[in-house]
Amino acid sequence: MKYVQINARSYDWAYSIMFARHRELTQSGHESWVFWARGAHEQDDHMVKIAAIPEVCLDALETRLDGKPGFHSQGITRRLLHQLNQIDPDVVHMYSLLGYYINVEMLFAWLLQHRCKVIWTLHDCWAITGHCIHFHDAGCGQWEDGCGFTAPCPIQDAYPETFRKGMEKWNYEQKKRIFTSLPADRMTLVVPSEWLKRYVDRSFLSKYETIVVPHVADSTVFKPTQSGFREAHKVGDRFMVLGVASKWAERKGLPIFLKLADILDRDKYVVVLVGLRRGQLREARGRVVGLPRINDQRELAKIYSAADVLVNPSTEETFGMNVAEAIACGTRAIVMRGSACAEVADNLIETIPDARAIAREIEKLRIERDSSCSDASIQPGTSA
Incomplete structure (x- = not known):
């Protein structure tokens, strides 16, 4: 053939x-x-x-x-x-x-x-x-x-x-x-x-x-991957909220991410956006950790793995490849109810394209993460 x-x-x-x-x-x-x-x-x-x-x-x-x-x-x-x-x-x-x-x-x-x-x-x-x-x-x-x-x-x-x-x-x-x-x-x-x-x-x-035919993330590339991303970008222990796009526009949810950055407590959360153009990087400086488009798939896998949650606020995605890639890297995802992204996998949180509604779901995930970390720190034979 x-x-x-x-x-x-x-x-x-x-x-x-x-x-x-x-x-x-x-x-x-x-x-x-x-x-x-x-x-x-x-x-x-x-x-x-x-x-x-x-x-x-x-x-x-x-x-x-x-x-x-x-x-x-x-x-x-x-x-x-x-x-x-x-x-x-x-x-x-x-x-x-x-x-x-x-x-x-x-x-x-x-x-x-x-x-x-x-x-x-x-x-x-x-x-x-x-x-x-x-x-x-x-x-x-x-x-x-x-x-x-x-x-x-x-x-x-x-x-x-x-x-x-x-x-x-x-x-x-x-x-x-x-x-x-x-x-x-x-x-x-x-x-x-x-x-x-x-x-x-x-x-x-x-x-x-x-x-x-749903897209499938390349499992040889997109998998839980160790990196120094959090240290390099001063994320620390804060809850990392990630957005990824090849070209950010309003329909991709950029305004929602900027509102999230203003709503969320910056001592507890950090918003990281990948794919920003030069002007967008200037606009977002001081509010989010902004990065240009990254074509290296293995570098993307490191960023997905470092994040606590990926958010895709778009209601017009025809699939949501970034959602599939994040999940393959072991990262939860928040997507919009009724969107194509909601078809990607079962391990999703669905909400509406509203910054405050998304922020509430992020807060639940942070509390869940911190609670799990506290439980994991309790060794057998000790008490909280």
Whole structure:
């Protein structure tokens, strides 16, 4: 079998999902190729970065000017399709197509003309909307019947950003035409949660079989790991509340974490945020322990292991890989009731996206931890 994977980037979940799949296929005797556009990773004849930074930047600029994400990058796409012609794959597995690197019309035209089976793993809602990657928090339901058909998009400033507004109807019509062009028996959709499947099943992609395959944290990396993180960052014995994101934004819950930092007693608690950009680091200085994005998975495992609890306040996650990774490292997690994160594991605490409600759950966990530590200090034959 010849198996090709295509994704926007090589980091974050791609490392533990896409490249892990590549290794499994190769070890099983299959021929496997991985193509991506952004991020560093070792390369060889079967692992190829297909885009240069200026090309990605040009696509991003064109998208900002014309409001048509996914309809540029003809040069990058032609190079990719030339590779696919040479490989003649049996299976093409696509992940994130949004990312300023691929022309979806050219890619699907090639797929339609060739014999390969197609797997498309969806990590957000962009494939079924005329603009946004998430609509849950906005309470928008236009994607079911047609974005922009009855009213303008309520979140036109959301990613993917564009100066040209009002393109959601055009995008919706084109994506519906292109993404449904393959016969139903040739493409299978994969989603990481029942939460996302419910949306896909109500969209124009409903003719395709959609299966739920939860992500799995790499147990060789994400496991309880000793480190000097607490000492290095002066956490000490304080209860460590952790938040991790590849890109922090309001929907990821950054404002909630900053409120938590103000609510919680800093003599007893410390909030640690991983993935902050430079401006966010300045804003959070003195309130939290702020760290930039960490691509080294083993370093992340050390931070997860050092934490007392991971908090994921987002209600729009399609899975919650950071939750799975934290739990694999032996760390409890607080997630939002009804979110996809609540499907990750049983050992979770569910609450609502409110800083004070989350703070109450954190307080319970600290008391539980301190009580356990006190009990453990009582030796047989002694009394408290």
